Amino acid sequence: MKSESNIRLVARLDIKGPNLIKGVHLEGLRVIGDPEEHAYRYYKQGADELVYMDAVASLYGRNHLSEIIKNAVKNIFVPLTVGGGIRSVEDATAVLRSGADKVAINTAAVANPKLITQIAEKFGNQCVVLSVEAKQMSNKIWEVLTENGRERSGRDVIEWVTEAVDRGVGEILLTSVDREGTRKGFDVDLLHAVSQSVTVPVIASGGMGKLEDAIDAVNNGGADAVAMADILHYERATIEDVRNVCRSAGLKVRSYEQT
Amino acid sequence: MSKPKVVVIDFGVGNLLSVQRAVEKCGTDTIMSSEQDVISQANRVILPGVGAFANGMKALESLGLVKVIKKIAADGIPLLGICLGMQMLLDESEEHGVTKGLGIIPGRVVPVPVLDIGGNSMKIPHIGWNSTVIAEGATWNKTILQNSTPGDSFYFVHSFMAEPDDQKMRIADCLYGGNRVAAVIGKGNIFGCQFHPEKSGTTGLEVLQNFLSF
Secondary structure, three states: OEOOOOOEEEEEEEEEOOEEEEEEOOEEEEEEEOHHHHHHHHHHHOOOEEEEEEOOHHHHOOOOOHHHHHHHHHHOOOOEEEEOOOOOHHHHHHHHHOOOOEEEEOHHHHHOOHHHHHHHHHHOHHHEEEEEEEEEEEOOEEEEEEOOOOEEEEEEHHHHHHHHHHHOOOEEEEEEOOOOOOOOOOOHHHHHHHHHHOOOOEEEEOOOOOOHHHHHHHHOOOOOEEEEOHHHHOOOOOHHHHHHHHHHOOOOOOOOOOO | OOOOOEEEEOOOOOOHHHHHHHHHHOOOOEEEEOOHHHHHOOOEEEEOOOOOHHHHHHHHHHOOOHHHHHHHHHOOOOEEEEOHHHHOOEEEEOOOOOEEOOOOEEEEEEEOOOEOOOOOEEOOOEEEEEEEEEOOOOOOOOOOOOOOOOOOEEEEEEOEEEEEOOHHHEEEEEEEOOEEEEEEEEEOOEEEEOOOHHHOHHHHHHHHHHHHOO
16 A cells, blocks of 8 residues: 555653653653643644543543643644543544544444444544554564553454454554553564554554654554654654654655744 | 634534634634524635535535525635535535535546556545645635645545536645645635645645635
């Protein structure tokens, strides 16, 4: 599959209550600061999209992001994906009404795969992002985790993404739990295995340590988009730095002039 | 000087809040409405939309808005269709069988080509940022792109595309798999953009700003 569109550079914001947080392997969450302030900074740096994930929503069965999103859309004019605790078409509707463009679902979709089709039929496939938290079990075998990495599902990642795309998922946010927060680079084998198995865009997430990791995810993993968190939150690099490195490597990225 | 009264048509689908916030960012107050009277009295009208063509038209019909929007267009009141809102300006769409549109801009809505010019499969929907080129023989003067620069990138999400009968109504295209896809179409004060100006950063806000200054 060829994609003529630009490689998208995505800022990922994991949220707990009112705070932007960051963990390692989705655990040991540390408070980074105010999500609004960080999100606006990434928007100004030229982020092509933002992803907001409520890290503890699944635990309590609700999503707290609506207020954060309602404020974000006053000043941020790029697509927003929102996930964490979305369990029904009604939950998805509420999040989209708050200003999100796409919803990301994991736990509820694994428990009830029909939810994918229900949301897709109402809002279109482009609106449904499957969030996959993948944990490596053996060589080239990964298992789907749910509840923000807290629970095992017993499902094979490749089998699950294939089914989910058939059911109407428009995009896959693929997080390597093994690499998440480690700065060791993306799990390129995982990315490659998934992007070869599906026809929808795949967003690489988890492990961006240095700028060149983005190139690796695209050229060797087949990713259509690269999500970044740690590298941005700790100000180790800006979106602009990533864009420049990608452009120098011959990847197509959005032309953007920082203002 | 009073600010222009901008109405964003609310027909129950899509991310209206973002459109409204983007217009506000351009310094103009907006009203979201599905009321015939309110929309009829607008100085400028935005027809947004996400979702399937048939659902969108059905919603406009049940709200009695088809004739209202046609009258706005006929009266020369600036009208901007965004994404599905753009596609509904045409005569008909081939999405899930043929459905009649508003018939304001002559032409059809057809699938985005699934093959690139070399015969390779393309990912559909066309999702992401893509740059624009001037449509053949077009000028961007006196259009919503008058302050834009060829090559500016905008955010697209769609599987179908507009094909106006009259090439002169094509203002900008983008290339997807080497195929030309209509990005902006227009006729007089009526414009449609396939991309989402409210989701395309500062380049998108410029387009909205231009529409608001018409």
